[in-house]
Amino acid sequence: MSSTVQTFSHVDYLWDEKKAAALEGDEVGLFLYRSNILGADLRITNYGGGNTSCKTIEKDPLTGEDTEVMWIKGSGGDIGTLTRKGVAALHVNKLHDLKNRYRGIEHEDEMVALQLHTLYDLDSAAPSIDTPLHGLLPFKHIDHLHPDALIAIAAAKDSEAVTKEIWGDTMGWVPWQRPGFDLGLQLEKCLNENPGIRGIVLGSHGLFTWGDTAYECYMNSLQVIETAAQYIEDKMAEGGPVFGGQKIESLGGAARKDQAALLAPVLRGLCSSHARMVGHFTDDERVLQFINSNDLSKLAPLGTSCPDHFLRTKIQPLVLNIAPDADLSDPDKVKEQIEPAFAQYRKEYAEYYETCKHPNSPAMRDPNPVVILYPGVGMFTFSKNKQTARVSAEFYINAINVMRGAEAISEYTALPRQEAFNIEYWLLEEAKLQRMPKEKPLSRRVAIITGAGGGIGKAIADKLAAEGACVVLTDIAEDRLQEADATFGRDVSAYAVCDVTDAESVASAFAKACLAFGGVDIVVHSAGLAISKPIESTTLKDWDILQNVLVKGQFLMSQAGVAVMRKQGIGGDIINIASKNGLVAGPNNIGYGTAKAAQQHMTRLLAAEVAADKIRVNTVNPDGVIVGSKIWEGEWAEGRAKAYGITVEELPAFYAKRNLLNEIIYPDDIANGVFAFVGILDKSTGNTLNVDGGMATAFVR
Incomplete structure (x- = not known):
């Protein structure tokens, strides 16, 4: 193992000798460490793409004898x-024994079920379709990766000759074939015909x-990728402008x-004609270079080449034919302009x-573009x-890199349509989709x-x-927002400082929501x-701030929300x-009471107005949420205690005892009330749900 840090220009060398020494x-x-650091560099492979393995000698649990075992990323996993x-x-020997059961490429899919009979560890993840590709090769450590540079070479029209030009006799080449047992046999054949590659x-x-060790395998992968990337960079330097040069300028x-x-x-609504979708936007420089180029019209319809790219980006993208600075202020006109393109795509x-x-x-499946x-x-x-939308974007950026590299080498070639279909509608892929866990209510x-x-x-967001659901957190205090946002995982939340x-x-908060999701x-x-x-102590300042935050804030949020929901045309909830x-x-x-009454009636008024848009508008009425509620942190608690002739310390017990159920009301209870409206009561609008433990004086009817 090297004692010095290696230097690469086109990949990240992430091997940490101290971490490796501990293993x-x-x-x-x-093997797991190597996998994780390979997956950390998106130039090497993207989320869920590629596969890695290692082979060890273990004791057979039945015979007690030594047996070779292959450890490999399971189906649907991510090496990173x-x-x-x-x-x-x-069991490696049992994987080889499957050759005796192989009936030919037309029966290849049956080999996936037979792989289960080769399991050494009965608690294993489901073996992936790549399993025989690793198992039929003899090496201790193997990487199967999708680096942009290598796929560019693999997708060039003269790929085999280019491979020979770059690496001579040290690299093998196998033509396109769908992953499976037969491709594993082709890799084995290539190695037997070209020993020493x-x-x-x-x-x-x-x-x-x-490689023979995890480190040797890692270094071999990086060196091959580095060589490929440098070859493409040199070709680009020799050639003309990238993607035929720039056609239009970005905003x-x-x-x-x-x-x-x-x-x-508007796009989200059109993409949701089959099923509701969540969006992602990027104006990455690599994207802009491609979409602003002369070659966009030639390359975009070809689609992608690598199956991993294709499965996540669909047969081809939809290219919008509208000016970058087009007036988008009238959503009906915008929809009228771009809807025919969606109809044609479908x-x-x-x-x-x-x-x-x-x-x-x-x-x-869904005929809409990704x-x-x-x-x-x-x-x-x-x-x-x-997450899936973001990863699809990452994969298409990989595809852009591939197209750029292949065009610099010679000419980019995509998967033939039939081969693409055979991947997209592969029965094994369909079975994988059917095994996906049921989606959550929101x-x-x-x-x-x-x-x-x-x-x-925050309880509602949680x-x-x-x-x-994806959640956009808003508040006037950014420090509180940052703290709250940090409690959610990636791709779940965004936040916007917002004065309601x-x-x-x-408007800025809604724009951020539209950009994020x-x-x-x-x-x-x-x-x-x-x-x-009391009335004699209530100042105009008191009155105005209550009306502004509670009533005006509700109006502005509703107004902006209705505008976005109408653009989408798929309904919604307020x-x-x-x-x-x-x-x-x-x-x-x-x-306070007057402002709250105004909120309640505004709900009813708006429910009547936007029902035709399938937008439901409802109210949740809390009472006595003392524990965990922000409004009890200030003078309100002192005012209510004074009104009832008790101390502040006595308030929680006082409020708990005065409702019919004698229950303390928590923020989570209010959150459950919100969920009832948005997750269960999908035919309810203009309603009020009291979450107060039962206050007879507040019964609506």
């Missing part, structure tokens, strides 16, 4: 985050490299995001399906959740929540996220404050957090 003697641990739980362990290039697909950075925020909800996708389908093919390119602005991707939905920096608002009394601030489905106005004073005090005439409460 000395643990080949599986070193791979752990022992995601690994399949199989350091790796194999798979046409239109990727790379196999190997400025802020203007691009403004356009994207305006357009995203028609062509259906034709592709009908032309390529087999008698046993699964039914046609990748949408807006020249001069950027790239949108839409999928079932934020999956595919995006919620924006005011007052989400803590208290009831609940909606736990039920599958300011229309521009509200493509739009908004749920608006929850939870921001609030409370002032408890939930306003009011109070029992809007229904009950209590002492020393004129400003």
